[in-house]
Amino acid sequence: MESTRFILINTSHAGNVGATARAMKVMGFGDLVLVAPRFPDVLCHEEAVAMASGAADILARARVVPTLAEALDGVDYACATAMTPRDFGPPTHEPRALFAELAARASAPRLALVFGSERYGMANEDVYRCHAVLSIPTHPDYGSLNLAQAVQLLAYDLRQAVGGFAVQARTPDPERADARAVQGLLEHLQAALTDIGYLDPAAPKKLMPRLNQLFNRAALTNEEVHILRGIARQISKTVDAAGSR
Template sequence: MHTSHPGNVGAAARAMKVMGFADLVLVQPRFPDVLSQEETVAMAMGSADILARARIVGSLAEALEGITYACATAMTPRDFGPPTFAPRERLPALAQEGQRVAFVFGSERYGLANDDVYRCHACLSIPTHPTYGSLNLAQAVQLLAYDWRQALGGFDVQPRTADPERATLPEVMGALEHWRAALEAIGFLDPAAPKRLMPRLQQLLNRAQLTREELHILRGIARAVGRGSPR
């Protein structure tokens, strides 16, 4: 409602896209060309498609056409109006109701007018520190978009690295034999009285669950130790 900063529009579009939402409606923004302004596009960062589909309308009633459940977002307590919930208190149940849901945000300077809040079925208040609860508009959009996506089921985390290839037991045994020779070469291990050094190293490597690359590093160290020994 009455957005005044183009950067917030772009950042809000980005916040929506990363959570899988695309229906952005602006009600009487300060700048009629806000969707195409340079700052808006720059802050959108790859979500230009959201801006391209966004609509600018003249009233909240137009913006809520087809919506069956509207959530106002407000920090300031009111003595009259819809019930107020924390997002995670209300959204999981709302996601199960099959409603067409809209989240209504106010202007950066004044928030939502009382009449706009009265149009809504519920008011969502993001829990913040009691002495300072002022959120940037785009930040508020991101937080609610995240909570709504989680209520709808969320997305799986995509792995960024391949699963490590664990060293096999024979490979670990081979590395231990390599280390035995290196330790004998530098005089750390007495082959006549080895005691329990090698079994303890065996247990250490077993607990470590080394990858093949890590085992190769240890064998490289043993090789360098052997080359540098006076024997």
């Protein structure tokens, strides 16, 4: 299913072709076939290249063919995307459930996802060539999706069915402060709180142990310890300066 083919029939907007290429690439798919698009040179159209936004290689490898039959050559299982209910044709499935079922097979089929034109969707004759119809769950009062949006949703669901991608961390995990650093902070705070009269050394009660528990729950980083010690240092400096006036 990694080699799933995305087929666009009679596409009329070059931007949708480019956006489809981008949607495919971010989910790790690369086989794009256009069936009789409105513009024969759509793959190199300025708007298509602009909307591909880094997925120009998908456009460069894409093919344009005159018929759906040619686009489906080599495909084992074709899925139509059609909103309009039909009294005859392949069964309708929710995409995520069907993709999971296909991925679980001992030998996953070579899959094709077929999308109709922006204005008319898929013709009945094209739907009849497919093994299943996919219906993206949408609000019942308005289910009209942009072509590239539909491609993105199905590409995501398919990628999740075959294992998905791990989320890449954008920032390194902060270095946690060890027990020694926390104890140093507590000693520093104890002195500062004593300086401002908030803590009575003769009757400290459980203030410092409670702060200790608070810092343990917070899982302070070394940088946060430095910040809090800086605050404590400034408190003590301010008290000393006031007392020397």
